[in-house]
Amino acid sequence: MIIRSLTLLVLAVVAIGCSGLQAPLNPAGPSARSIAWLTWTFFTICGVVYAVTLSALIWAVMRRRRDEDDSPRTSRRLGTVVGAATAVTVMTLVVLTISSIVAGRGLTTPSGAGAVVIDAIGHQWWWEFNYQDVAPSDWVNSPNELHLPAGVPVVIRALSRDVIHSFWVPNLQGKRDLIPGILTYLWLQADQPGEYRGQCAEFCGPQHAHMAFRVVVQPVGEFQEWLRQQRQSAASPASAEAQHGQDVFMQSTCRTCHTIRGTEAGSRVGPELTHVGSRRSIAAEALPNDRTSLTTWIRNAQLVKPGSRMPPNPLSETDLKAVVAYIQGLR
Ligand code: CUA
Numbered sequence: 001m002i003i004r005s006l007t008l009l010v011l012a013v014v015a016i017g018c019s020g021l022q023a024p025l026n027p028a029g030p031s032a033r034s035i036a037w038l039t040w041t042f043f044t045i046c047g048v049v050y051a052v053t054l055s056a057l058i059w060a061v062m063r064r065r066r067d068e069d070d071s072p073r074t075s076r077r078l079g080t081v082v083g084a085a086t087a088v089t090v091m092t093l094v095v096l097t098i099s100s101i102v103a104g105r106g107l108t109t110p111s112g113a114g115a116v117v118i119d120a121i122g123h124q125w126w127w128e129f130n131y132q133d134v135a136p137s138d139w140v141n142s143p144n145e146l147h148l149p150a151g152v153p154v155v156i157r158a159l160s161r162d163v164i165h166s167f168w169v170p171n172l173q174g175k176r177d178l179i180p181g182i183l184t185y186l187w188l189q190a191d192q193p194g195e196y197r198g199q200c201a202e203f204c205g206p207q208h209a210h211m212a213f214r215v216v217v218q219p220v221g222e223f224q225e226w227l228r229q230q231r232q233s234a235a236s237p238a239s240a241e242a243q244h245g246q247d248v249f250m251q252s253t254c255r256t257c258h259t260i261r262g263t264e265a266g267s268r269v270g271p272e273l274t275h276v277g278s279r280r281s282i283a284a285e286a287l288p289n290d291r292t293s294l295t296t297w298i299r300n301a302q303l304v305k306p307g308s309r310m311p312p313n314p315l316s317e318t319d320l321k322a323v324v325a326y327i328q329g330l331r
Contacts, residue, residue, distance in 0.1 A: 257310075298327075
């Protein structure tokens with residue numbers, strides 16, 4: 001029974017934690033490695049303690065009483081055993097404490113110079129990532145998609161515009177709360193190019209579970225190229241349909257919430273859409289970024305994320321199709 005439970009526990013930990021795009025035991029950077037190392041250290045030591053304690057308990061329950069149990073010699077021996085067990089317990093606690101301190105230092109001390117600073121702003125229920133360059137005109141805003149240069153330390157300056165959220169990319173670092181009115185910091189670094197999933201880790205309302213983001217780690221050159229591309233103003237509509245879509249966008253409620261740089265839409269209530277067509281998903285990872293999802297989302301986002309601030313848009317089929325064509329062209 002015990003062995004079966006232990007086996008199931010180990011299998012569950014392995015299945016949940018060891019693989020995938022959102023897995024603390026599949027570390028892809030120095031901070032996450034510290035956390036994974038600490039997890040396994042605690043798991044191993046506590047597993048051994050559990051096994052030894054249970055074995056002693058089983059032995060004690062199964063053992064028959066003997067005549068010599070009350071003798072002074074047995075009492076002395078028991079005193080020695082209890083003393084030794086206490087010493088081992090204290091040593092174990094000291095080892096666990098030191099491991100925790102060592103791992104904790106790795107989480108708060110950035111390694112290497114020339115860190116990239118990115119603002120992570122939490123909204124109900126989406127993420128805003130700001131890349132702040134020298135001139136404000138060069139700032140890049142990338143909703144729900146965090147691009148990182150591989151092998152470069154990154155400092156995340158986290159804040160919230162409404163309630164408390166929590167920034168968590170399990171493969172790269174532990175959690176950090178986003179608190180309204182207070183700047184919090186964390187640093188992380190991704191070793192290799194790849195994609196990971198981040199998730200809000202603090203309950204922040206009915207769509208908390210749909211507050212995820214994608215982390216795209218790129219080689220440094222590719223990352224710089226992405227930044228350069230994101231700095232450009234929005235592409236002009238490439239077809240008559242997309243042009244009609246832009247007209248509808250600018251005349252309807254869309255423009256009162258979103259920014260599309262290079263046009264008259266400049267509100268920051270909702271995510272910036274200047275390069276929305278280049279993103280992999282929409283609605284904070286709730287839907288893939290394709291024609292069907294965009295149509296569903298624009299027509300009535302409340303069906304996908306009830307309570308979100310995106311209102312239903314009673315557009316005609318022609319207008320809706322045109323808006324989707326326009327949005328898809330914003331690459
Ligand atoms: Cu934001 Cu949970």
